[in-house]
Amino acid sequence: MENTNLSKTYDPKDFESRLYSKWMEDGVFKTKPNPNKKPFTIMMPPPNITGQLHMGHALDHTLQDILIRWKRMDGYEALWQPGTDHASIATEVKVVERIKKEEGKTKYELGREEFLKRAWDWRNEFGRKIVNQMQQLGDSCDWERERFTMDEGCNKAVTEFFIKLYEKGQIYRGNRIINWCPDCKTTLSDAEVEHEEHDGHFYHIKYQIKDSDEFLEIATTRPETMIGDTGIAVNPDDERYKHLIGKTAILPIVGRELPIVADDYVDLEFGTGAVKMTPAHDPNDFEVGVRHNLEKINVMNEDGTMNNLCGKYEGMDRFECRKALIDDLDKEGLLIKIKDHSHNVGTCYRCHTIVEPRLSDQWFVKMDELAKPAIEILKNQELKFVPDKFDKTYLQWLENIRDWCISRQLWWGHQIPAYYCQECKEIVVAKEMPKKCPKCESTHFKQDEDALDTWFSSALWPFSTLGWPDNTEELDYYFPTSVLVTGYDIIFFWVVRMAFASMFCTNKKPFEHVLVHGLVRDSQGRKMSKSLGNGIDPLEIIDQFGADALRFTLITGNSPGNDMRFYMERVEFARNFANKLWNASRFVFMNIDSEIMNGVTRESVEANLTLADKWIISRANNIVKEVSHNMDKFELGIALQKAYDFTWSEYCDWYIEMVKPRLYSEDKDAKQAALYTLTYVLEKILKLLHPFMPFITEEIYTYLPTVEGSIVVAQWPKYKEEDNMEKEEEMMNLSMEGIRNIRNVRSEMNVPPSKKAKVIIVPTDDKKEAIEAGKDYFVTLASASELEIANDETNVPEDAVSIVIDGVKIFIPLDELVDFAKEIERLNKEKSKLEGEIKRVNGKLSNQGFLAKAPESLIEEEKAKKEKFEEMMKSVEERLANLESKIK
Template sequence: MEKNLAKTYDPKSFEDRIYEMWEKSGAFRAERDPDKKPFTIVMPPPNITGQLHMGHALDQTLQDVLTRFKRLQGYSALWLPGSDHASIATEVKVVNRIREEEGLEKEDLGREEFLKRAWAWKEEFGGKITKQCRKLGDSCDWSRERFTMDEGCSRAVNHFFVQLYNKGLIYKGNRLINWCPECGTSLSDAEVEHEDRNGMYWYFRYPAADGGEGIVVATSRPETMFGDVAIAVHPDDERYREMVGKKVILPLVGREIPVVADPYPDPEKGTGAVKITPAHDPNDFEVGQRHDLENLSCIDPDATMNSLAGKYEGMDRYECRKAWVKDLDEAGYLVRTEEKVIPVGECYRCGTVVEPMLSDQWFVKMDQLAKPAIEAAKKGELIHVPERFEKTYLRWLEEIRDWCISRQLWWGHRIPAYYCQDCGELMVAETAPDKCSKCGGANIKQDEDVLDTWFSSALWPFSTLGWPEETEDFKYFYPTDVLVTGYDIIFFWVVRMVFSALETTGKVPFKYVYVHGLVRDAQGRKMSKSLGNGIDPLEIIDQYGADALRFMLTTGITPGNDMRFKTDRLESARNFANKLWNASRFVIMNLQDDDGDFRKMADLTDLKAAALRDEDKWIISRVNDAVRYITETMEKFDLALAGQRAYDLIWNEFCDWYIEIVKGRLYGDDETDKQIARAVLVRVLKDMLRLLHPFMPYITEEIWTYLPKGRAAKDNPDNFLIKERWPLYDEALTFPEEAEKLEMAMDIIRSIRNIRAEADAAPSRKLRAVMLCADGKEPVVRAGVRYIENLANITEIIFAASKADVPEEVMSAVVDGAEVFIPLDDIMDYEAELDRLKKEKKKLESEVKRVDGKLSNEGFISKAPEKVINEEKAKKVKYEEMLAKVCERLALVEKKVK
């Protein structure tokens, strides 16, 4: 093994090696340990339809940060990985591949052959996803990896279905559902995405059957008129009171339909009258149920018109719309048109406009299941982070409709319902029956449909742990602790897991729902294939390293809010890793002798008794404070604040201050002081690596292996950083007096550096400093003289008793408790300062003249608001004061130049 870290930080040289080391040693495996508390996260299973995107990278990084944090805290931390079979998406992918490669449709192959190809797809792409997770640094327990269609999960799905069916909570019925003509399957309400589009409303007159004027009705979907069975008006709408109970004629079709009174129509919208098409609109379906109206379907599953549409039969729904409107217009039934923004429902997978359609499907009754899930949130048994997402969760549950769970697909969990082909008996069972329970016949056929993917995903937190069996894993690791998810799938997944868990286990599946936002592009747009603005996490890892990507993601987002992916922030994260690398390399170099053996270090077991210098106590105190802050913020899921505090501690306090201060001691002649300096460096560096490890696991583990104890990691995996313990806050490690001294010295050093920068004086230029201290602060400043002299390049510090002792010609700065003065003769290039002041004077004179011009303009004064006039007056005062100071300074500098 090399004695020290490589000169250049190159994550490619060690990230894969480190991950392999972790995995081979079993560092990710969670053991059931009665002496440890469990901490469990189940990974939201990525679909097997492709590769990870930046949203996955964010979601998984947040989970890994929490898991590594809890593992270091001493929990038996289980992060259970897996993938989802994604019925619709996967079937579409496999069907397309079969078409492209074999020129066949799935029906040409048959169900069995098609499923063989689907499983082959899973093996190919499911394996790719797990490799990508490993590149990201996911510390999952891969020995427990699950798939939603593996044997255990499938058994749980069948058990759950039968359990709900036997309770009367699952039923089959002919109801209105969402139908995707492209995917050829039903969808649940949550799988329909609504988008506002510019559309059109057509106003048609339905003539009265008795020869009267009739009623004008507006519709955005004229093609559904062939399925109209009534016109509804509000009972209190006086305009139509005499029409209720009478009939109107469906234009051109000639069919008579009744006018019914119902609370559904809004008298303030449109004409106040609504055409009722129960087979093609969910609200109309409810009206139809109340009035016992007929259900007439005029559109087939492939979105073409059927025989009910007469001469338009076989036309695509939108082709029919054009031809039908044209014919109605020519016949005089079109009254007017209106352009309007219309919400359109689309399939969440393919984007095709969904068609509401009557269909025989399987449903879950939601009223009874929703109530415990609502109560769990209201009682605080389920906590959303941020809290505002609880409203979203509750609103969806309170407005929930029965859940359509059957899908007209082949890939997925086939519904465990069986039909006797001889007597028609329906049997629902976890395993296929050998004979009919009614007639005893063996001619039995299973339901052709599969279950909605979310039906199986709803069981994920407990089916993955062995439920419905009372396995040891289930008893130890369930309920899980936190679910990490984006706000875009609260409906799809979170709600379903909660009500399913309460129904089956009697417990909420997790205590916390940590909701994060989306990763958007630099312009704030959602990443998508259509926009071509997606970013491949693996490409970013290849260029910047996994640690940089992880740190950028975790420190760039706050719970529940979106973040923009910006390259400069990624570069900043890489620069931070590089800073840590170089600082650690310096530390390691000073810990070892020429043979690579660690030099003698002081025993810091009793810090109070150790001969620590002020700077040692200060950095130990700062690390101790960071331990408390980072621990508290991590527990609250404020990971960005925790990561930023680690950044500030390492970059600003350790690298920029402590290392610079301690260099003189390391290169000095006092061997005892060297030993103390080395010991403090190792102590605080190790603690900082522990604090940073959840965010940047690779670089911290690599550095760890070059430090005492860590170097033995190759021979003993127990010495890996990943198996270390999280540092604990210790009240005894606070050194307020020493911290005050260092903080004061640092403030003064910063102020002197700022004066140098303002005067454009080189850092190498020797300066004198005059200090005017507030009451009681002089001893504090004197205690830091050596730091100020060394780090601000000051040759002499003079302590003034009063302002009268301060030289007249100085540049000054104010810090808390003191004023700092640098004589102009020491710092000033008077010729350059003269030019600068002349330019500044000219600029301020111009500003004063401009404001005077405005304020003397009667037109401005008479028309401008009083607030604007007062703002201009304030500007004048400010510019005149600045000009006076510049002129005063200019007079002094001119004397020096002469």
Template sequence: MRELAKTYDPSEVEDRIYEMWMKGNCFHAEVNADRKPFTIMMPPPNVTGQLHMGHALDNTLQDSLIRFKRMQGFEALWQPGCDHAAIATEVKVTNKLKEQGIDKHTLGREGFLREAWKWKEEYEDRIVNQLHKIGSSADWERLRFTMDEGCSHAVQTTFLNLYRKGYIYRGSRIINWCPVCQTSLSDAEVIHEEQEGSFWHINYPIVGEEGRFVEIATTRPETLLGDTAVAVNPEDERYRDLIGKELSLPLTGRTIPVIADEYVDKEFGTGCVKITPAHDPNDFEVGRRHQLPEINILNNDATICCPGSKYDGMDRYAAREAVVEDLRALGLLVKVVPHLHNVGTHDRCGTTVEPMIKPQWFVRMEEMAKPAIEAVKSGALQFVPENYSKTYLHWLENIKDWCISRQLWWGHRIPAYYCMDCGEMAVAEEMPETCPHCGGKHFRQDEDTLDTWFSSALWPFETLGWPEDTEAYRYFYPTDVLVTGYDIIFFWVVRMVFSGIEQTGKLPFSKVLIHGLVRDDQGRKMSKSLGNGIDPLEVIERYGADALRMTLLTGNAPGNDMRFYWSRVEASRNFMNKVWNASRFIMMNLDKAELPVEVPKELTIADKWILSKLNAVITEVTRNMEAFDLGIALDKIQSFLWEEFCDWYIEMVKPRLYSEGDETKSAALWTLQHVLTTGLKLLHPFCPFITEEIFDTLTDPETPLIRETWPVFEPRFDFAREETELETIKEAVRRVRAIRTEMNVAPSRRAKVYVVSGNAATADIFERSRVFFATLAYASEVIVQADREGISADAVSVVIPDANLYIPFAELVDIEKEKERLRKEQKRLTGEIARSNGMLCNDRFLSKAPEEKVQEEREKLQKYQQMLGQVKERLAGL
């Protein structure tokens, strides 16, 4: 048997162990008709930088599950990969080029894409190496990228399928536009934040009725340049006579009609709403209903586009100020009211987005949403925790058509081609040779690329070879569980579900395990702006990957955010050391010992107790893992190994190990080894490195721990009676230790313990446990008898069910020294009482001191008096 190092050094162990797993092909899954598959798809990290603590949590959860399932005998595939992250990566590469003094437009599309691919190679390698460090046992032979050849083929196939069914169309609709990134965004990419703003109340003159106005209120006065109507509710008596009349639109020289539409809330504001169809999604719908003109007043960079106007070319916010001042000068600005309102911002760059009408590509969502909704309502798709299904359903039940085109270079280019002779469009996998309309041979491809989520929505099946009917696709799809954060339910989960059903006819997974965010120790979200982010690799470097993993999982409940504390990492590291030191102790005693092959016949009450407790832990932990309660499972394993095994059982068996003549020694050694190896198997999914190192050192196996089978309940180790009996011993030990602590008795001072019980079964428990009970209770001798005969009158007693325990006082304490100590304590307490009484009788103190201080002194006096009473009582007893 090899020896464990004196102390556990993760930096010496982890890289070596991981390399061993990789060389042994331990993570690879193959189509295997003899095994049931279990598949997890890794949410592909973006190739925009390095992993953060959220990635560490997400991947630790997945790795723990896949290791558990692998040990249970499943053909377990954890499919890894990275996402091209269109907008985020393009911004990163563009900024990098800027730092080098290069404008991406001077490079051109092809030149820029070469730089983007270089970026991808560098950061994908970095991310994969970081995942190795965490201990991720993904099938790296199957590593995929959302823009590799296979995924690109899947994206094109999906686009063509949806286009041919009429689900994809190109049209001019109102979309979210980012003026900084200069691209369209889907609704899911817009974050609505509360911002302080104003309501500007403006008078619009009624044409032909001098001195009469319609008052509107707006948070964006500059958009009046694009107004094409004012709407009122048809049931609003105040404005019924205005319907159909014309208004003079200030600052423009145009007139606009007053229209009636039920969209208008009579009770909100003035009851009159300016309609700007090109710059508000609700106004857009009103405009379409009433065939209103759509006037776009913004350029792509959010400057004003009003040729011939003084505002033309102004920044949108500068134009706002100018418009307000001009309205004030004309006497049309009624008032300005402070207003807190929700403003849409781009989730990537934080810029306030602008609703704008632009020709874009869309996916019709109404029909595709229906089976995705039914999947949750029928129970075919389940969320853990279940309450997150409400988020999912709310999004789907209110879904709008999905804008999938992006004005970017990095991404899947839309497979649409325009004839340069007649302008007709063809959607095809490759550029057509001849135009079917005019016979022309000159084409240009659509400049836009697809939304990142369009491709990542296909991740569960495109990575397995779809649209080809591969063996891997047939065997591993549908997958089993998706592990992801609650923040991308509508970004990704929803889209994978409706895409999977639409393209394959099957749900992509049956379970969704939702986890929360990792926050700092103050509960704040980790971010660059706050500077509170913690690099997982820094934690690994200081404490090891297992300590990081354990910290992220301990107490972690599905769906809940967690706070990161360095003290918890240290506690996790301390647990690693506890397991390591216990293992070294066991190995030193096992060295050269010949253990029985079968279960020993000489098992004692202590052996049967720990084996039975182990059985219970196996059952509970397996149940927790199946229910995705990984944090609870780990808590139970830690509690068992630290408390039951290390603090109790190992201490119980030490006398047997140190006694050469004890015939139960081999049973103790066999039990130690069995419980340790089984405990390492239970702990392995969570803390794979340290468990692999200890297991391989302990057993010198032909196969590593990662290939071992998961422990199962064994009826032969179901010792319910011994469990109950041992709990009696543990309770007795706790009571004895408590009384010794109360009396300040050092562990080194041994004393007789008399166990008095008229219950034969209870007496028998102590008879059979005499040796280890003496060790645990710091007893010089344990005497079991039916009555108090021979026990000194001054013996200290403790009570447990069916027994009294007595300890002769003189054996616990040196009476003369104890008297001396108590007299000194009596003198000290008498002085404190005199001091406290003096203060409380002092009128100046009572009048000047705060009431809290006076109350504090009264409580001190009461405490000192109580303590003095106890000291006097003890002295009298002596």
């Protein structure tokens, strides 16, 4: 390498894309089954081919990449399986819009075959776009294994899953209430319905009892559906209505006779206690209707307009009909009152149109038996949520799950593998079109035109991507997978489905851990949305600050399951940290002498390691242990914070400053030990930070003279007992505390750093060794012109400023620079602080409850503190008395 140092300024544009291309070229993300290594597998939640990377993706992918890079370095065969989702509804909407805009045609005018060709063109155009964006973020996936939910292998798995469920009696075709989107003109599963708070009304309507002056007051939020009413239900224990059970009411406007039935479904306390039954337009009414054999009358078309059973209201939009119907009821004296009512209304997750429950012939999966194994793996702790508070969400969904409507009135997606005999209407479920009907031997078949719910294929993602239903080497090695990383808003959509699908198809859990993260909100805590215009494009952040700064921002302060706020100030802070690391590394490389570093080993420098060297080596060793521990517990935010604090404060601000005199000296042995320590610790820092900030750490790593190859496949640092030097850490901490206090005192007195002053230190016997070992650092870092270590205070000038720390008194004879009034003020503050500490300790030691319950070691610790504080107080009072006497 011609250039042996980093460029002068940190600019991620200089190397981020270059490094990613090299990683791809060198194949460092590739993986294959390896019997000599343990597998670690993450399946990427496949992003839709309709979208682009948003801040939620950026967080989700950063978390996954951190885990996969860490485990790869830690010796695992780490597979991050990438892929994209066909997103039936969203993609079809986009393609339909494009065809209409460019050609002025509907999908029906194009025909299914031509439409699907356009949809695949869309996928080829936009599917690559989001992959490129993931790579900009630094996603270290095995891209040669990239999958698509409609590729040949996934299609084969979907067909196998459908047939297997059908043969086991878990799939059926039925006429049931489904969620219908009048805009997308397709069914939706319960999980695809989003509930939004709407201001609506309760319309109280008079339903006359047949052959009677009596009437029932019925309250409804959807009066337009009353045209399909076929009964009225009351609670059998409701004294108000017992006499009406078995009688008949008359449907207003329409005139239909409605049987009055008794059913426990009706809440005695809610509304009027009498509920109109519209079995074709409400799931609960449907169930009541089945129990009481009520007629099912569908009064709406697919587009949400009223159908030919609606008389004068035919052709009206459902909300237009509502208005007209209420006007007519009012005119006829049948409208009792209208009450304001705020309630949750189901909307389509894609277009946010209000969903219409309606009766329809659809394909369903029976969920009662399928849910049981998925519940068991959580209860048996085979599947674990992080944090575990999401256990309840998962269980609540599974324990109350309804049959899953899986058919969608779409063309883009997996076409349902069901074939209808055109002669006898027999249904044959098979991998391909039958040659002849098993019932009537006809050869005329037509495949079901509907597509399967997108989540039907996504449910198979953890194992279909590894080759299922075939018994592949990859499936055997990488499955079950290790961790699923996902937002808490997708547990219902996806996690539950993967759990029961995996148990049904493989009899194995899909993953061991589910790491749940929150949402990325704006700086005001609002959800990012187009309507608010508060979204932040992660690609713009990357372009301006670099991918490392974005990743650092998303992880700092992040904790599992909790939302986070995104502040631009934090991005700038992250960039500043990257700049600090860059400049510190550049300083190290600038001082490397290849001749001196040649053949350097730990053994060759051991005798010349100073207190500072041993301290930073020991601190780095302990940080390795702590960061690894936090990573194991998925506390990625805490792990990064510890690595950051150590890098910025201890390595850059303290150690590099301590080591400078040796780097500039003529002492070859001292310089060699310093350079060894600088590079030894820097290597550890780069490795600890690599999963979080992959680009800058790789770029710096390539300049380290002590390593070879890519940091991507370097070994994760391990805790070494021989690097644990507690004594040296304690000794160094004492010097650092002294230096810190000297700096504070000088700052309070506005003494410029350039003004040197003598420092006199009077340590107790047990602190002498530590002060002696750290004396040079006072000269370097505390602006000491000279340092004197004294046995007592005999030669301390009377006007010296004093500092008292544990076992050590420090004096600075600042002569005329001292403002005695300010020094007295400072000592009084110190005295007040010590009085507070002594009061607290005395309070504890006089508390009988504490003395009775606390272990002896804790009591002794508090007594030692009291003794220390009282000694410090004595010293402060002596200094105060001395100064005050001088002023007098």
